[in-house]
Amino acid sequence: MERLRTLPGDDVRQIMWRFADRYDLQMVVQSSRSIARTTAARLVADGARNTHDWTPEKEELLKAFDASGLTGMFMEPEQGGFIAGPKNLAMCLVAYELSWVDGGAATCNLATDLALAPIHERGTPEQKDYYMTKCVPPQPGEDREVWRGAFALTEPLPYVGVDTGVVSGKIRIAEWKEGEEPMIQVEKRGRFITNMAFANFVTAAVNTDDERIKSSCMVILEEGDEGIFDPGAPTLKMVHQLSATNDPVFSLKVPASRIIGGYTIQDGVIVPNYSHGEIIAAVFQRTRIPVGVMTAAKLLSAVEPVIRYQRGRFRGGESKPGTPRYELGLQQNEDANHRLLDVWSTGEAMASLGFAAGRMADEFDPIEKEKDRLFIEQAIKGPRAQLKALKPKEQEAMEMVQLRARPEGERDQARLEALEADPLVQYSYLSAMSNVYIPACKLWNTGYGCQMMREAVAMMGGYGITEDCPGFLGQKWMDAQLEATYEGPEVVQRRQLSISMTGPVFSAQVTAWIDELKRRAQETPGRGHCTLAAAFELWAWTVEHLQSAKDPEGKPLMHGRRQGVTFQLADALSWLVAVKCFMDDIDELAEKGQMNPVVAEGLDALVDFYGDMATWQAARAAGETGRVAADLVFGYILHPDCAGECCGPEASGNLFDGAEEFYALRRKVDAAAAGARLAKDRAAADLTKVMIPEALDYPL
Amino acid sequence: MSYHIVVCGSIVPDPLQTLEPVTGPQGPALKNEMMLPAVLDPWAGHALYEAANLAKNIPDSKVWLVSLGPKAKLQQVMMNVAQKVPFELVVLDGPAGGFTEAEEVAAHLAKAIDSIDSLDKSKLLLFGGWQSASRGTGAVMQIVGEILGIHDQFQGVDKLEPQSDGSLQVKERVEGGSYLISALSGPPAVFGWATGTLPEPPNNPQVGMQNMRFIMPAIQKAQPAQVGAEGVEFKSVELPAQRRETRVVKDVPAADIAREIVDWIRG
Ligand SMILES: Cc1cc2nc3c(=O)[nH]c(=O)nc-3n(C[C@H](O)[C@H](O)[C@H](O)COP(=O)(O)OP(=O)(O)OC[C@H]3O[C@@H](n4cnc5c(N)ncnc54)[C@H](O)[C@@H]3O)c2cc1C
Numbered sequence: 013m014e015r016l017r018t019l020p021g022d023d024v025r026q027i028m029w030r031f032a033d034r035y036d037l038q039m040v041v042q043s044s045r046s047i048a049r050t051t052a053a054r055l056v057a058d059g060a061r062n063t064h065d066w067t068p069e070k071e072e073l074l075k076a077f078d079a080s081g082l083t084g085m086f087m088e089p090e091q092g093g094f095i096a097g098p099k100n101l102a103m104c105l106v107a108y109e110l111s112w113v114d115g116g117a118a119t120c121n122l123a124t125d126l127a128l129a130p131i132h133e134r135g136t137p138e139q140k141d142y143y144m145t146k147c148v149p150p151q152p153g154e155d156r157e158v159w160r161g162a163f164a165l166t167e168p169l170p171y172v173g174v175d176t177g178v179v180s181g182k183i184r185i186a187e188w189k190e191g192e193e194p195m196i197q198v199e200k201r202g203r204f205i206t207n208m209a210f211a212n213f214v215t216a217a218v219n220t221d222d223e224r225i226k227s228s229c230m231v232i233l234e235e236g237d238e239g240i241f242d243p244g245a246p247t248l249k250m251v252h253q254l255s256a257t258n259d260p261v262f263s264l265k266v267p268a269s270r271i272i273g274g275y276t277i278q279d280g281v282i283v284p285n286y287s288h289g290e291i292i293a294a295v296f297q298r299t300r301i302p303v304g305v306m307t308a309a310k311l312l313s314a315v316e317p318v319i320r321y322q323r324g325r326f327r328g329g330e331s332k333p334g335t336p337r338y339e340l341g342l343q344q345n346e347d348a349n350h351r352l353l354d355v356w357s358t359g360e361a362m363a364s365l366g367f368a369a370g371r372m373a374d375e376f377d378p379i380e381k382e383k384d385r386l387f388i389e390q391a392i393k394g395p396r397a398q399l400k401a402l403k404p405k406e407q408e409a410m411e412m413v414q415l416r417a418r419p420e421g422e423r424d425q426a427r428l429e430a431l432e433a434d435p436l437v438q439y440s441y442l443s444a445m446s447n448v449y450i451p452a453c454k455l456w457n458t459g460y461g462c463q464m465m466r467e468a469v470a471m472m473g474g475y476g477i478t479e480d481c482p483g484f485l486g487q488k489w490m491d492a493q494l495e496a497t498y499e500g501p502e503v504v505q506r507r508q509l510s511i512s513m514t515g516p517v518f519s520a521q522v523t524a525w526i527d528e529l530k531r532r533a534q535e536t537p538g539r540g541h542c543t544l545a546a547a548f549e550l551w552a553w554t555v556e557h558l559q560s561a562k563d564p565e566g567k568p569l570m571h572g573r574r575q576g577v578t579f580q581l582a583d584a585l586s587w588l589v590a591v592k593c594f595m596d597d598i599d600e601l602a603e604k605g606q607m608n609p610v611v612a613e614g615l616d617a618l619v620d621f622y623g624d625m626a627t628w629q630a631a632r633a634a635g636e637t638g639r640v641a642a643d644l645v646f647g648y649i650l651h652p653d654c655a656g657e658c659c660g661p662e663a664s665g666n667l668f669d670g671a672e673e674f675y676a677l678r679r680k681v682d683a684a685a686a687g688a689r690l691a692k693d694r695a696a697a698d699l700t701k702v703m704i705p706e707a708l709d710y711p712l
Numbered sequence: 713m714s715y716h717i718v719v720c721g722s723i724v725p726d727p728l729q730t731l732e733p734v735t736g737p738q739g740p741a742l743k744n745e746m747m748l749p750a751v752l753d754p755w756a757g758h759a760l761y762e763a764a765n766l767a768k769n770i771p772d773s774k775v776w777l778v779s780l781g782p783k784a785k786l787q788q789v790m791m792n793v794a795q796k797v798p799f800e801l802v803v804l805d806g807p808a809g810g811f812t813e814a815e816e817v818a819a820h821l822a823k824a825i826d827s828i829d830s831l832d833k834s835k836l837l838l839f840g841g842w843q844s845a846s847r848g849t850g851a852v853m854q855i856v857g858e859i860l861g862i863h864d865q866f867q868g869v870d871k872l873e874p875q876s877d878g879s880l881q882v883k884e885r886v887e888g889g890s891y892l893i894s895a896l897s898g899p900p901a902v903f904g905w906a907t908g909t910l911p912e913p914p915n916n917p918q919v920g921m922q923n924m925r926f927i928m929p930a931i932q933k934a935q936p937a938q939v940g941a942e943g944v945e946f947k948s949v950e951l952p953a954q955r956r957e958t959r960v961v962k963d964v965p966a967a968d969i970a971r972e973i974v975d976w977i978r979g
Contacts, residue, residue, distance in 0.1 A: 018744050036917070038788075038791040039791050039794070039920045042791045043915040079914040079916075080917075081916055081917035480960060613747065705729045709726075
């Protein structure tokens with residue numbers, strides 16, 4: 013029986029990624045897809061990536077974004093946009109479609125949104141309206157230029173990074189006339205600033221260099237401001253060439269009203285309402301998600317060209333139609349199919365994680381606003397007072413998680429509803445969860461995704477590393493490395509995860525997931541739920557064990573400085589969370605697919621295929637977890653004097669307290685991989701039968 | 713003079729897909745047809761964009777798109793088409809494949825057009841493709857016109873220009889790359905469009921959001937339309953033979969490429 017008849021189409025994706033009832037988003041997908049597969053693809057095919065400069069040809073991309081409404085997508089309808097409410101999922105979908113062809117095109121589209129994000133998250137209402145409206149392309153009958161922005165945090169060496177603690181850009185008071193708005197002098201040099209070749213305004217992170225300005229902040233700089241607004245030289249990057257990156261220099265005098273989020277004056281001192289760190293944390297929290305989605309799109313976009321290459325590999329020469337050699341080409345070989353399946357299942361898990369994070373951010377946005385409103389109402393000010401007020405809500409969030417995990421009918425429904433209706437409980441829950449999902453998405457999707465992209469390139473042989481490789485796989489491999497780097501390299505994500513992964517609310521959720529997965533394993537066997545449950549159990553046990561474990565010198569293992577421990581656990585967790593999201597999406601497809609006549613045809617077979625893929629991906633994630641767990645649990649114990657048998661099963665059982673418990677869990681993880689290779693064989697065999705289009709739908 | 717323009721357009725599988733005829737439970741079909749992505753029939757697309765352009769330039773004119781196709785697939789296609797130009801959709805839920813009888817399809821379309829409430833037949837310009845990408849009989853529009861009693865019919869239309877006296881000038885393709893230019897005193901008339909002269913409009917989500925407010929309900933309340941090919945027996949079904957010989961060349965002047973193609977055609 014054919015289980016996978018065609019590659020999954022829009023109907024399937026809309027259900028899995030939960031936008032089947034959002035036609036605004038479906039239209040955004042179509043718009044970005046058509047630009048990706050025409051304008052962007054033609055640019056790549058014509059070699060536009062071979063220069064660092066921002067050329068008139070590349071400029072066509074901006075025009076296409078303007079004409080198709082994508083430029084204004086970030087804005088609210090009253091500002092000239094067309095999507096109301098949070099737009100994180102929308103941005104993920106645009107990023108997905110554009111980087112299906114070219115990641116640079118995606119970055120180019122999202123860069124003005126990144127520049128606007130500080131204003132969007134923390135700007136005053138006037139700042140929001142002014143800049144958002146300026147960035148909407150002129151409507152018919154309007155005579156004005158559309159504004160484009162750049163986001164300038166990163167500075168020249170030695171302070172290159174996104175280490176928000178160090179900013180050498182400075183502000184001083186230039187003039188402050190009695191009863192007038194103070195004027196401030198801004199000195200900022202940027203490095204690697206996207207959109208800078210043509211930006212009209214910049215949102216820049218700066219520190220105070222004046223005792224009359226209380227703290228760091230972000231300021232808005234405009235092209236026409238008094239002083240130097242120099243876009244600087246193009247960065248000599250080797251990636252994302254369809255976006256413009258420069259090293260700019262600013263030395264400008266601007267009114268204090270450009271401080272993002274406004275300021276108050278206390279005892280003759282300007283006190284910005286938000287430090288640069290606070291704003292950037294809020295911005296990156298959201299904008300990192302589409303970056304993770306970009307790499308996911310790359311892997312999924314590789315499936316079709318690789319299959320076509322594999323099937324056609326021996327069609328010239330002697331082989332005759334109808335023979336396996338002619339029809340299947342390289343797909344006759346198990347390894348070719350297995351490796352492609354690895355790429356595909358990784359891409360699926362990445363996309364599922366990315367879109368889940370995007371949806372979570374959409375859910376979080378109004379809750380966060382409500383929290384801010386409540387705190388203002390209750391006069392709770394400053395991070396410390398807020399933390400204190402939220403502390404009791406953490407307990408309630410845990411209770412909510414536990415109640416949700418119980419089957420309906422067996423739980424106190426009224427209590428659950430009361431908890432769910434409390435915005436501060438929701439805030440507590442969603443911030444704990446998104447502090448894991450978002451860095452995990454940015455870390456794992458881009459980092460491991462980049463490695464898997466190399467596999468995809470390798471599958472095309474020499475063709476893979478040529479400029480005209482179908483699907484532009486070589487370029488995508490290189491681009492993935494930028495995605496792993498910008499908006500905070502992997503280390504930044506690992507650091508964030510190290511803290512958030514041990515939080516009480518997230519830990520309660522992991523426990524609830526384990527129960528839920530076990531239950532689902534019984535209800536719908538064959539989708540890998542039980543493998544994942546075992547892996548989560550081992551991970552959670554290891555975290556708990558390491559929290560009290562010490563090295564031979566008596567130093568604690570779970571410590572911020574012990575990146576050898578915490579980062580490993582963060583990586584393993586990212587594998588697991590990604591598979592969890594993938595499984596959720598398959599369950600959603602199985603349930604909702606029935607209602608769509610296009611998907612209903614062949615749904616069971618498709619879900620079987622996906623179930624096998626998820627089983628395999630769960631086994632891979634469990635393998636990673638087992639390796640990391642064993643490595644960390646044993647790696648910090650002195651190796652006993654080895655006289656041949658000291659590492660045998662009996663001796664090793666005594667190496668630390670709780671070793672038996674560890675072995676029991678580890679055994680479970682190993683055993684839970686039962687059938688995973690069989691599932692992989694089945695899914696890989698499906699790759700040899702799936703019908704693919706005659707030709708790629710974008711130029712080479 | 714304002715116009716009421718009704719465009720008949722179905723959906724067809726995306727031409728880049730692998731199209732493989734198979735025999736299904738209801739007779740011949742394309743392999744995995746339901747699962748393949750669909751697009752608005754390109755000929756109908758030309759008709760729609762021409763209609764929208766005409767309506768834009770003539771005040772108080774209006775465009776309807778009447779489509780017979782599987783409604784779930786139609787909804788997907790609308791996510792793209794609805795962003796291009798303003799129109800109102802009338803949906804008939806039924807098969808859109810290449811194996812339905814032109815006469816049956818035409819009868820359903822005519823009935824649907826007849827029942828559009830606000831349609832003023834004295835202003836009616838009935839647009840469609842002169843052929844369709846799924847079935848090149850070129851018969852549907854002619855039959856729809858006949859059923860509706862519209863006998864002024866033009867096929868292979870590339871240009872339609874309203875004149876200052878209220879008449880219309882029509883350019884139809886004829887043999888040998890020539891045009892037949894006709895003058896028409898006014899609606900109603902049928903126009904089977906060839907490619908027209910307009911490019912595909914860029915997507916405009918504002919237009920899309922406007923359109924979708926009416927399109928979604930129209931899809932939801934689509935009437936089922938029984939069309940098929942009752943009593944017709946297909947002896948064999950095959951795709952038009954095609955040969956694809958692709959060679960990637962770079963830095964070759966256009967003249968050289970043209971010369972090579974001419975040599976190839978001459979054999
Ligand atoms: C094409 C491009 C476009 C960009 N666009 C923008 C833009 O528009 N605006 C903007 O502000 N910036 C932009 N950037 C900058 C980008 O965000 C930074 O380059 C990126 O965050 C990485 O910082 P870094 O280069 O300083 O690397 P570093 O911070 O020096 O990191 C390098 C490596 O050092 C190690 N490391 C660093 N810190 C630690 C630690 N605490 N613990 C352990 N190891 C550590 C890790 O191995 C890390 O991967 C862009 C960059 C590029 C290349």
